[in-house]
Amino acid sequence: MRRGLHAGRKGSGGFSLNVFTQDEIDDIHLATLEVLEETGVFVEDDEPLDIFSDGGCWVDRDKRNVRIPGHIVEEAIRSSPPSVKLCGRDTKNDFMVEADRVYFVNFDEGVKYTDPWTGEHRDPKLKDVADCARLVDAMSDIDGYESAICCTDMPQETYALHGLFAALQNTTKPIGCEAIDKWEARKCIELGALVVGGMDELRDRPIVNLGVCPVSPLKLPRDATEVIIETARAGLPDTILSMAMCGGSSPVTLAGTLVQHNAEVLSGIVLAQLTERGAPIIYGSSTTAMDLRYAAASVGSPELAMIGAAVAQLARQYRLPSYIAGA
Numbered sequence: 001m002r003r004g005l006h007a008g009r010k011g012s013g014g015f016s017l018n019v020f021t022q023d024e025i026d027d028i029h030l031a032t033l034e035v036l037e038e039t040g041v042f043v044e045d046d047e048p049l050d051i052f053s054d055g056g057c058w059v060d061r062d063k064r065n066v067r068i069p070g071h072i073v074e075e076a077i078r079s080s081p082p083s084v085k086l087c088g089r090d091t092k093n094d095f096m097v098e099a100d101r102v103y104f105v106n107f108d109e110g111v112k113y114t115d116p117w118t119g120e121h122r123d124p125k126l127k128d129v130a131d132c133a134r135l136v137d138a139m140s141d142i143d144g145y146e147s148a149i150c151c152t153d154m155p156q157e158t159y160a161l162h163g164l165f166a167a168l169q170n171t172t173k174p175i176g177c178e179a180i181d182k183w184e185a186r187k188c189i190e191l192g193a194l195v196v197g198g199m200d201e202l203r204d205r206p207i208v209n210l211g212v213c214p215v216s217p218l219k220l221p222r223d224a225t226e227v228i229i230e231t232a233r234a235g236l237p238d239t240i241l242s243m244a245m246c247g248g249s250s251p252v253t254l255a256g257t258l259v260q261h262n263a264e265v266l267s268g269i270v271l272a273q274l275t276e277r278g279a280p281i282i283y284g285s286s287t288t289a290m291d292l293r294y295a296a297a298s299v300g301s302p303e304l305a306m307i308g309a310a311v312a313q314l315a316r317q318y319r320l321p322s323y324i325a326g327a
Contacts, residue, residue, distance in 0.1 A: 004101040004143075019254075019310040025317050028255060032262040033070040040067035041218045041267045048225040048271055055274035066267070073266055076273040082319040084237045084280040086144060087205040089195065090172035094205075095143055097237075097282060097321035103143040106136055107325055108211075109178050110149040124149035130166040137171035144174040146211075157184070164188050164208065168195055176209050176239070182226035185210060189234045203235040211239035211284065211323075214264040216249035225271060232272040232279035239323045240268035241284025245297055246307075248290035254303075258310055261287045283318065285311040286325035299325070 020028070040058070043049055043066050053059040058067040087094045095103060113124035116131075132148040147163050154162040161184055164177045168191070175192075179185035192208030193199045202208070210231045212224040231238040242264040244250035250257040265283055272279045289303035290296070298304065308324040315322035 004095065004103045007100050007102045017309045018313055019306060020313060024255070025313060028258050028262060028314065029317065031259045032266060033073055035218075035259060035263045036068040036073055036267060037070055038067065039218065040065045041214075041220055041263070042066075043220045043225065045222040045225050047229065048220065051229070051271060051274050055270075057270075068267060068270055072274075073270055076266070076270040077318045077320070079273045079277050080269060080281045080318075080320055081278060082321075084282055084321050085206065086174035086209060086237060087207050088144075088171070088173040088175075089168070089207055093143070093173045095174070099316045099319050099321055101321075104141060105144040105146050105176070106132075106142060106148050108146040108148055108176065111152075113149055123152040125153045126151040126162055126166055129163050130170045133167040133170035133175075137173055142173075144176065145171045146176040147178045158187075160184050161187050161191065164191055168192075168207075174207060174209065176211055179210055179227050179230075180223045182230050185227045185230040189230070189236060192236075199234065206236050206280075209237040209239065209282075211241055212268065213241050213243050213286075214268060216242065216244040216264060217260055218264060218267075220264075220267060220271065224268065228268055228272050229275050232275040235276065235279065237280040237282060238272060239282040239284040240265050240272070241323060241325075242287050243297070244287040245290040246288070246303065247292065248295065250287070254306060254310065257287060257307065258314065261285065261307075261311065262314060281320065282323045283311070283315040283320045284323040287311070288325075 043064055049059050052066045084097045113128050114121050129151050133145050136142050136145040150159045151162050160177045160179045167175045177188050179188050193202040196202050196205050212227045215221050242261045244261050246252055246257045250260045269281050272281055287307050289298045291298040312322050
C-alpha cells in the first residue's frame, strides 16, 4: 500500500498554503451549520427525503426542503473515515487517501477530444476512452484514472458503464467513474465486483470509486442522491464535489462561496452516513469563479487555486480526504 508525501507538515518544514486562519475556518464551519439548519437544501427524490427524515432532519415534503441540525452534521463528519483506500487491478497501484497526503489523477469528464494522430477536434469514442486509460496507466506520476472523456458512440444512459469497462481493460490503477442514476451505479459496482471476485472482495479492494455533484445553490438532485445512496450501501468510496461559481451560482466573496460549497458537500456526506454509517467519502471541489465575460466557469484561474487551497484546509479541519480540481 503506497502512501503519498505529507503536504505542509510543520515538522518537515514543507510548503503549505493556508488561506484562512483557524478562527476564520471555525467561522466558515459555524456559518455552514447555520445554513444547513436554517435554510436547508432542496432534495429532489423521495428516498433521500425518507432517509433524512428517519435520521432526525426536518423535512418539508411539499417544498422538498431538508434542514439538517448541526449535531447531525457533526456526527456525519465524525463517522466518515479519515482514510480511504483506492485500489487498482495491480496491487502496486493501491494507495491510501488521507487529509494531507498528495496524489494526482486526471480530471473528468471531457465532451470533446483532440485526436493525437490527426489533430481533429471531435466527439470522443469508446476507443478514445481506452486510449486515455492506457496513457494514464503508463504515466508513473499519475496515481489513478478518472473517466477522462465520455464515449459518445454508446447510448448516453450507459456512458459510465461502457467507459468503466474500457478503463478496466486498459489500466491497472484505481478507476473513478461517473454514473448518473441508481441503475448505472449498481451496474458499475457489479462490474467492479466481477473483476475482483465478488461484492465483499470489492468492498475490501475498491478498484472502482464513484463521484457526484450537488447543484448550486444548495440542491441535491435525483442523480446525485441515487448514486450517493447506492455507493454507501456498497461500501465503496464516493467523491462528493461541489461546482459552485463565485458571482454566478454562489456569493461573489471567497468566504461566502466556501460556506455554500461546504453546505452542499456536507449535506451529501450526511446523506451517505445516514444511509450507511462509516461509508467512505472524499470531500471534493471544482468550485471556481464565474468568468463575467462569458458566464462560464473560470477553470485554471487564480481564483480556482485559492478556492482549492481553502477547500483542502476545510477538509483537513474535518480530517477527511479531499479531491481538488486544478489545471
